[in-house]
Amino acid sequence: MRHFAWLALACGLATSSPADGQAFSVEDLLSLEELGRTAFSPDGRWLVFEIQGPWKSAPRFDQDFLIGAAASRLMLLDLTDRGPARALLRGLAGDGETFGAFSPDGARLIVFRQRGHARELGVVTLASGAVAWSGRLVEPELWFAQARWRDNREVVAISRPLEAQARLAGLGWLAGERLQQAWAAGARGEISVTALGSGRFSGVNAPASTASLVAIDGVSGAVRDLTQGAFSDLMVAPGGRTAALIEDGERTQPSTSSTMRVGYPPRRLRLVMVDLVSGKRTIPCPRCDLIRGTWTWSPKGDAVAVAARPDGDGWSGYGYWRLAANGTAKPLAPDLTLGDTGGRDPRPMPGLAWLGRDPFVLARGGGTPRQDWWRLDGRRAVKLTGTIAEPQGPAVMITARGFVIRSAEGLQRIGADGRLARFAPSTASLDAPADLLPGEPRATRMLSQDGERRLLGSNGERSAPLDLPAKAQILAASQAWGGVAVTTTDPHGVGSLQVIRPGAPARAVATINSALADKAFATPEAIRHRGLVEAELTSWLYLPPVLPTAGLKGLIVVPYPGARYARPPVAAEPGSRSFDTNVQLMVAAGYAVIVPSLPMARDREPMPGLAEAMLLAVDAAIATHPVLKDKPLAVWGQSYGGYGALAAGVQSSRFSAIVASAPITNLLSYYGAIHPEALASPALITMPSELGWAENGQGAMGGPPWSAPDKYLRNSPGLQSDKIGAPVLLIYGDLDMDLGQVTTLFSSLLRQGKDAQLLLYRGESHVVMSPGNVRDLYARVFAFLDAALPGSALAPATPGGAPTPATVSPSPSAMRPSQ
Known part of the structure; x- marks a missing residue:
């Protein structure tokens, strides 16, 4: 039916009908539950x-x-x-x-x-x-x-x-x-300084x-104060006598030779034991630096196994330690070392379980790159997985009697006695509930195998098959009740919460977003095409379900470099609270939209070829729907997608309008930028990790600017603004990372007399979220596109229906603290 509708559109015969449903609106977005x-x-x-x-x-x-x-x-x-x-x-x-x-x-x-x-x-x-x-x-x-x-x-x-x-x-x-508060202190003639230090001046x-x-x-709500510290995580021992806590220690100082990576800890992480009766605190290993999230109590509650290292640099030197509640510490199997995740930005990949008397660890041994699971029996390390394909990451399910791991041969189970047994073939998957609390044991899972889905018990027992709705998302699972809680979303975005167990009808519990039932939404269409990095890719095209009377306004590309979409992006689904680049709002405004897959090679710089990669998806969509051939192209990206949008504008004249929200424009100035929230609260500064973004994260520069300034320059679209020919709309929140990313680019475009707008939203951070600002943003963006795209009548600078500059600023009584 859709192809006939598009044939009619191509002939100029299509009209909209109330029967097609009402268009999704900004008010609908702001009303989502x-x-x-x-x-x-x-x-x-x-x-x-x-x-x-x-x-x-x-x-x-x-x-x-x-x-x-x-x-x-x-x-x-x-x-x-x-x-x-x-x-x-x-x-x-x-x-x-x-x-x-x-x-x-x-x-x-x-x-x-x-x-x-x-x-x-x-x-x-x-x-x-x-x-x-x-x-x-x-x-x-x-x-x-x-x-x-x-x-x-x-x-x-x-x-x-x-x-x-x-x-x-x-x-x-x-x-x-x-x-x-700082401004007020300065106005009173008092101190209002933020002081930062490095090297010999780190003490400030x-x-x-x-x-x-x-x-x-x-029951009573009465509170006992136990102790104080720079605590950020806790784990209570079996029996409840002791709590293990992670305490933030001194700031890390990377060496000039170290490789900076995203997630590099800004501080040393120490383990503190606290007696929950007396409040006494003990640090078993004052110079042990931990990896977050990899720790487990012994079943007796007398010791914690952790992934840690003596104070060092980068991500190297980590092994496993036993830190006891009585204050003693010793390394576990010093000859074993942690493997890593691989890829462009490798990080340590620990794995831990403690069953009965012995801890079990995922590690490398004998100087080989292969990772295996080992049992540490107090005298030696016993390799458990040498007879199967290399294990793939930490355990996916842990109970008191065993744990389940993945390998290329399928799911394997290791019992408390160390015995390895095949659990399920490689075609099976083990799914976890959506929202486990941090540190909760991975003790209940859903096994999907041979077209059936079964609940797994703590001893590995399998329930009868569960009859789950198509595309159901598992929110919670219970061995005690014998079933699951799932959510489903219909094509209009109406959500339903149900509880289901084998042999019983599903029980409806709650419904959300029922007001969307009469709204019309675009459904994703797979566009197969070749890529620059991979031979075959899938991108997703969205066409208006209600055909615009005046025809399509254009085709909007919504990029995110590095993304690969085997399935339609979740953010574009009906009912999704997506405030930045909302595909359904774009479609409702009369545009076709394509979300391209843009995988990036590990050994390539991030900017070269981005426009070409996007246009491969665009041309494949045009080949499938020739009606798109003569429609103007716009590109609209958020965050790293904003970087991609500007790169596309630098590299190709086929784009007639560029919208970049929260973009990175200049890798040189973005290197080590300090977030306004961290400058206001210096204890929160995470500087090494921010440096890692540029060197080995999405920035992918491989080192600091002084080591390769030309590389930073040629991968910064904001430093190539002379090559941008299309009108540009820049969007930023004043609480986002680095306001200079958009102000300097806007000034460069202004210097050249190019068409550009800058929208700065007060009190907003990386994503514009305040309802008034969301309304204003979409009104202005669509008015900008109407003015910028060929074939559109030039609209006034202030979009119709949007506040004029004189009314954008609230009155003093309406100002929020952050304004």
């Missing part, structure tokens, strides 16, 4: 899930990725009856509700309420709904554990006062507030942010 974290209680009685209300209903928009959580409500489903889900908490309007870990018996749950900028921890008893609020503030658990159960009643948590919030809880608002740098380790009674 979202399912947050979902989890079963350990006893299998309860399902708890977060529903984030419409984006524009959030109480404030200066909290970056926490904006959605601030509009979240917690819901509780009793799996022992057929009643509907109900609200778990009786919070005040404007409180955002999220949750953490269940107590071991499943009777209680850690919950958080976001009130203003404060994120307070509480404990709710699920059966009664009674809540004990602690009065203590805790960071979001995006990467690291912040609150865990000591037993069925007491919670151990890392807590910070509001003014000392670390990077996540302070995103957005804290930088603006501290800048205002701010220390890491200090936190308190506290124990909270889950």
